[in-house]
Amino acid sequence: MIIYLAISIMFFIGIYGMMAKKNIIKMIIGVNIIGYAVNLFFIVLGYKNNGIQPILVPGVSIEEFVEKAVNPIPQALVLTSIVIDLSTICFLAALSIRIYEKYGTFDLEKIRRLKG
Amino acid sequence: MNLIIFPVIFYLLSSFLIALLWKEDEKLSGIACLSFSILTLISIISLGKHLILNERIVYFVGNWRIPYGITLMVDALSYIFLLVLNFILPIICWFSLTYIEKYTKSGYFYILFSLISAGLNGILISMDFFNIYVFLELSSLASYILVAFGLRTEELEASLKYTMIGFIGSTLILIGIGLILGKTGTLNIADFMSAAMSLKKVQLWFILGLFIAGFALKSALFPFHFWLPDAHSLAPSPVSAMLSGLFIKITGFYLLIRFVSNVFIMFPESKIILMGLGLVSMIFGALMAIDQIDIKRTYAYSSISQIGYCVLAFGIGTYYGYLGAILHFIYHSFSKTLLFLNSGAIEYRYKTTKIEELKGLQDKMPYTTTTGSIGMLSISGIPPFGCFWSKIIIIIAAIKSFYYGIAFICVIVSIITLGYFLKLQRNIFYSKKEMGKNEEVNLNLLMPMVLLSVIIFFSGLILIPELKIYLDKAIDVMQNFSYIEIMEK
């Protein structure tokens, strides 16, 4: 239970970074931290007490391998979602560069030209 | 039975080939994108023949059975969404052949256009939680980029706000998928349902809550709507037509239907939440759309209220409610696409969509005026046109299940909708006579609008008995289909 509590605290720190901070780079860091927290959540879901990595090495027999290996499905998903977060950050960085060219600042407070 | 995969493959191929070969030549990439989307439409229509014979098509990617590989499934409900999607996409692509010339490097526009369509088609045919998430993420990322395609300051800021909120929505859905993986160990919807039967109901309410919040955020229902007006009004017109007409409906409304009525069947009361969300966003969208100064912002707020109609009709839960929801989705997609393409034609000619700067378009752009007023009358529910039938059915559904208050509010909101659309028409199209010369836009912009308005004009025919059978099949899917039946087969 402590592990999940710590992951959700990290998730809420990321959400705070995105919502309350007005600097675009801080928002991108918040996005990054949320991505880390969700990926960690997936891998923690697939953990088995002192389980070995799901890669068969010549010395191990199949039955022992199946008995002790960790759940491989979340790891396949995290490989995909790590790269999805990287693409979002790549796009947001390019967006913040262009916003900086137009406004001369990363601070959203001065940028507020759009009404709600 | 490989026809089911072809929509996704064609659009992926079109985006990769345009990026490789024709990116610099704008004319050629437009034609390539148009030909690939027409090819997809043909493959979808030929898919229909198989669907009539057997009730649904299940396809195992890589020949791996249910729990191991990814399975795809098309039944009557997703076939209707596929038809509407793949019928509107070539029209938008045809419209943007000349509209996009105003933007630099429009080859990239066609790449991103086919990527969004690949994502939307991927969502409609898939039956696997994580697969839906990946294609949802693909089409959302492509739409974040297209909102900022014009590189003006407002567009960049609207895209930033849209990206942040869209990212939160995707993360909520991803956490829901993680919990499903944790609880039942599988990602396949049918396998999940057969495993979830043994779980207690209390354990699943949190997962359903996450999904409803994520999809409500993606379809801009009331509490999460504030990204939509900026994103849809500042994007290039074909992009906002695709966003308003198709994107929020498929990533939000379609997935809400699937998850509430087909996956989480043990929570019938969740429809009441949807009814509440739909009601509030219907009222809010209509009220906000009244005093807008920009045509596209009025259309954006009106699409918030119209998707509120669809979700409300689905929330009622009876046969008529489902029929009203499906019909309203179909008619609103066609008419809202027509309206945004119409505002695109006006913007193409006069470089502005502010209401007071556009006067007396009746004689300057006669055809645009007629098609635009057809679209506006259709959405506000004037008899011969599309949305009148669906609004009537929704009101009947509300009365039949004794929600008189909701029926009354529906009537009031459609009157308000009629109000602001008439105001729009009076100011833009039929205001004082200005003897300007005929500055009608060229055919490439005009024919898509004429085609859409013809469809809307004859859209009442869908209710005749021969065609209604297919609608009833889709409603039967919405009412009592659950993915467990696929497990037994």
Added chain:
Amino acid sequence: MNKGMSEIVKTISKIVSPFIIIFGISVIFYGHLTPGGGFPGGVIISASFVILLLAYGKEKILSKLSLYKSDILHDIGALMFLSVALAGFIGGTFFLNIFDKGKLFSLWSGGNLIFSNIAIGLKVGTSLFLGIILLSMVRIVYKENKIEFYEKKEDIK
């Protein structure tokens, strides 16, 4: 971006980056035997290019792997992976593993895993390198190879 970093960093990165590239390629090719695979290998290869970019500045690295070439490679990688998937149609369904599976721990095992790994590695490697070059390159306009990008004027204020 000035002309790259100090002399020490340049010589070290010159020595190290070939080894990083070889390590990345080995991670790609042995993806189905040892930990790794398409994604990690591709990302490692693009990291090695980025090290050279940071050490030597943009002009030198772009002479080796110009924007136009990496753009082409990036699309070819995507098409290769899609064609490996489409090759499954020969055997019937979309993503079928039609190649013979070979022995368990030998290099040739796991059917089309190897080709998918190579395609993904090529794609991820070149596209991330292209992304980082573009993001850090916002200051220089390249006209000759048809990709001209925004040059940051000094008077942005």
Added chain:
Amino acid sequence: MAVNFGFHVFLLVMMIIGSLVAIFSRKLISSLVSLGTVGMLLSIYFLILGAPDIAITQLVVEILALIILLSAITGRDVTADMTTSKVYAFLFIFIFIVSIITFITYSNFIFPEFGNTNMRVGKEYLYLAPLKLKAANVVTAIVLDFRGYDTIGEATVIFTAIIGVMVLLRKKGKKDE
């Protein structure tokens, strides 16, 4: 790797401290560096949780993300002012408290127990990959063969991001500007 429970908690606490520093520090460069430490700790934690190729990918991807953000910062303003909008702060604290309370009361309903994962389908993959596909790395077999259709979608996501970077870095958006 068999590591006692205390080390898990230690890594998580360090990550939380790192992300706090990343969010609340005044200079952007120091917040990026602390973001780097959080990514490094995450990569070590993946290794301990038995996911080696995720650890490699996370390590290198985190370095590239750091380089991307640093290239966005260099030559532009490097300090972020500390004022946060009060409305968001209070709204956030309210959401945080409510969710922590529901978390503690319902946690054993919502989250599966930490140590034993639900291996109902995971076990089949551990049999299938080595025997049927002859592939020793089960995770790569899942990513590229059992669930290869996901990976096509995901490879297209990177493709979209790079097209997005190219679109956003054009000289000017509209021809008539």
